[in-house]
Amino acid sequence: MSTSSERPESAVAGAPAPSRLRRVVTNQQFVLFLVLLALIVFFGIRNSLFFRTGEFSNLLTDFSGLVLIAIAETFVITAGGIDLAVGSTTAVTGVIVAGWIQPLVTHNVNQAVVLLVGTAAAIVIGGLAGGFSALLITVFDLVPFVATLVTYSVGAGLALVISHGAPVGYNPSAIYWSASGVGMVTWLVAIVLLVAIVLGVVLHLTVYGRYNFAIGSNEFAARAAGINVRRHLVSVYVLAGILAGLTGMFFYIRSGSGAATTGVTNSANLVAIAAVVIGGASLVGGVGRWAGTMLGAAVLTVVSDGLIFINVPPTWIQVVVGALIALAALLQSFRRRSRRMT
Amino acid sequence: MTTTETRQPVLELRHVNLHYGSVEALHDVSFSAYAGEVIGLVGDNGAGKSSLIKTISGVNVPDSGEILVDGTRRHWRSPHDSMAAGIETLYQDSGLAPDLSIGSNVFLGREKRRRGLLGRLGFVDQTSMEHEALEHLARVGITIPETNRTVSELSGGQRQAVAIGRAIAWARHVIILDEPTNHLGARQSAEVLKVITSAREHGLCVLFISHTLPHVLEVTDRIIVLRLGRVVRDAPTKEFTVESLLGAITGLNE
Ligand SMILES: Nc1ncnc2c1ncn2[C@@H]1O[C@H](COP(=O)(O)OP(=O)(O)OP(=O)(O)O)[C@@H](O)[C@H]1O
Numbered sequence: 001m002s003t004s005s006e007r008p009e010s011a012v013a014g015a016p017a018p019s020r021l022r023r024v025v026t027n028q029q030f031v032l033f034l035v036l037l038a039l040i041v042f043f044g045i046r047n048s049l050f051f052r053t054g055e056f057s058n059l060l061t062d063f064s065g066l067v068l069i070a071i072a073e074t075f076v077i078t079a080g081g082i083d084l085a086v087g088s089t090t091a092v093t094g095v096i097v098a099g100w101i102q103p104l105v106t107h108n109v110n111q112a113v114v115l116l117v118g119t120a121a122a123i124v125i126g127g128l129a130g131g132f133s134a135l136l137i138t139v140f141d142l143v144p145f146v147a148t149l150v151t152y153s154v155g156a157g158l159a160l161v162i163s164h165g166a167p168v169g170y171n172p173s174a175i176y177w178s179a180s181g182v183g184m185v186t187w188l189v190a191i192v193l194l195v196a197i198v199l200g201v202v203l204h205l206t207v208y209g210r211y212n213f214a215i216g217s218n219e220f221a222a223r224a225a226g227i228n229v230r231r232h233l234v235s236v237y238v239l240a241g242i243l244a245g246l247t248g249m250f251f252y253i254r255s256g257s258g259a260a261t262t263g264v265t266n267s268a269n270l271v272a273i274a275a276v277v278i279g280g281a282s283l284v285g286g287v288g289r290w291a292g293t294m295l296g297a298a299v300l301t302v303v304s305d306g307l308i309f310i311n312v313p314p315t316w317i318q319v320v321v322g323a324l325i326a327l328a329a330l331l332q333s334f335r336r337r338s339r340r341m342t
Numbered sequence: 343m344t345t346t347e348t349r350q351p352v353l354e355l356r357h358v359n360l361h362y363g364s365v366e367a368l369h370d371v372s373f374s375a376y377a378g379e380v381i382g383l384v385g386d387n388g389a390g391k392s393s394l395i396k397t398i399s400g401v402n403v404p405d406s407g408e409i410l411v412d413g414t415r416r417h418w419r420s421p422h423d424s425m426a427a428g429i430e431t432l433y434q435d436s437g438l439a440p441d442l443s444i445g446s447n448v449f450l451g452r453e454k455r456r457r458g459l460l461g462r463l464g465f466v467d468q469t470s471m472e473h474e475a476l477e478h479l480a481r482v483g484i485t486i487p488e489t490n491r492t493v494s495e496l497s498g499g500q501r502q503a504v505a506i507g508r509a510i511a512w513a514r515h516v517i518i519l520d521e522p523t524n525h526l527g528a529r530q531s532a533e534v535l536k537v538i539t540s541a542r543e544h545g546l547c548v549l550f551i552s553h554t555l556p557h558v559l560e561v562t563d564r565i566i567v568l569r570l571g572r573v574v575r576d577a578p579t580k581e582f583t584v585e586s587l588l589g590a591i592t593g594l595n596e
């Protein structure tokens with residue numbers, strides 16, 4: 001069993017790999033899992049109502065509103081980029097889709113058709129928003145930070161202009177459907193989780209995911225190995241846009257209307273990035289895991305819902321989320337430094 | 343006149359010019375390279391050696407001039423095209439992705455897919471890639487116990503060894519090695535020279551770039567000297583000594 005006093009050379013290939021147990025224990029995901037359990041126990045002790053299935057169902061729903069854009073950020077960040085636009089893409093998609101499908105709602109078109117048409121529209125709108133970022137990055141050579149900030153501003157502005165600052169549309173049967181399901185899991189949540197799992201498989205088991213990590217790890221190496229880097233990056237930002245669009249549709253279904261504030265006032269883009277960083281991804285790219293992001297998003301959801309539950313004012317929640325991001329970033333630079341020393 | 347010159351060159355450059363913005367990196371570069379030949383490419387820092395090989399591999403697109411493989415004019419749009427034509431390149435500035443495993447790096451851009459439907463859906467066959475990577479590397483004398491470690495965990499020399507192993511594993515016609523003995527100790531450098539010689543025996547054409555002139559004189563058949571982006575000498579290795587080669591590189595005794 002290796003100990004902390006082992007010789008530095010053991011980090012080099014040729015030395016035996018660390019034991020399986022040690023690999024698990026030093027694993028950030030395992031720590032996160034413990035943190036998540038501790039948080040649930042903490043909130044449970046402070047208020048026993050936290051364990052009621054109703055609250056658990058709320059947690060799952062709030063988690064679903066975050067997880068798709070968090071996975072979007074996982075793809076973008078591990079590819080060496082960043083996407084600040086997802087929050088406002090969620091908003092602008094919500095208000096546009098809500099406006100477009102309202103005539104169907106008022107003409108009593110079958111609810112399933114309405115929602116499917118809306119989802120298709122959300123994919124197109126979100127994809128266009130992502131495509132706009134991708135255009136700025138790959139054709140006009142803007143750095144992702146600036147390019148997606150532009151998209152963010154355009155999206156947030158458009159959402160306000162289109163909605164005039166008020167909720168768009170009204171679809172009570174969508175709200176009704178959003179609460180239906182099996183046990184604690186609504187259909188809506190189940191669909192989101194299914195999409196999330198498919199994306200995890202794509203990230204870690206397919207050639208597409210492999211290219212994603214290769215580009216984030218060393219863009220030149222990826223290009224030199226014959227990978228079409230530009231095409232891949234375009235697809236990643238479009239994917240992120242689509243996932244933000246789907247999140248916009250998610251909130252439309254939950255609230256029966258679209259609002260320009262959704263994903264904007266709560267800085268959903270930053271929360272999503274926080275989930276990725278807390279999950280152990282490197283902000284310089286090449287390193288990150290789907291499971292880490294899932295856990296990061298779960299921790300953030302439990303913290304923000306739990307704080308509300310024990311009557312902490314919502315304004316403090318942003319502070320706590322900020323502190324969590326700082327903690328995760330600190331942990332990252334700490335590990336980077338300790339790795340350099342070995 | 344050597345016998346090689348009556349054969350078809352496996353790689354030929356005609357009047358290649360390359361600029362980076364206003365910087366002229368290559369000026370009217372022409373040469374031919376034959377199968378089973380080791381060519382040394384030497385020149386001072388900034389002479390254009392890396393620019394030249396990146397042009398051959400499709401990383402750079404020349405402003406003008408032609409590249410011919412087996413007598414056919416080719417237009418590379420990306421490194422993918424040159425790889426498909428059997429040209430493999432070891433880049434001076436690391437061509438490895440440090441966060442990926444050794445096996446994934448050996449197969450980068452040519453990922454093995456799983457059989458059947460999963461493969462068509464893009465699923466990679468990681469186990470067999472790790473396994474075969476080990477064999478590929480072993481074949482060129484590189485032994486690494488586990489290929490599932492990330493490259494970032496390797497020493498500089500080990501990384502270089504993996505990169506060389508990958509290039510050797512995939513090269514079909516031409517293998518380009520840009521300062522392959524960088525970061526390597528004496529024993530590993532000797533290994534690389536052996537790898538070069540055995541590549542020649544397998545009928546490959548090797549382009550070998552190095553600042554270590556004794557190495558160049560030891561393993562090459564012909565030496566091309568670049569100075570300020572121009573070919574200033576192209577002659578059989580036996581016509582050079584370390585001194586005359588140094589003179590050609592610096593242009594001092596002309
Ligand atoms: N990406 C680039 N952008 C602009 N100029 C470049 C670039 N790469 C190389 N150059 C310039 O082109 C010229 C040739 O550089 P190159 O890297 O080909 O030299 P080299 O012969 O490989 O040198 P070294 O022995 O130092 O590796 C130099 O003047 C260099 O500054």
Ligand SMILES: [Mg+2]
Binds near residue numbers: 391392393434520
């Ligand atoms: Mg060079």
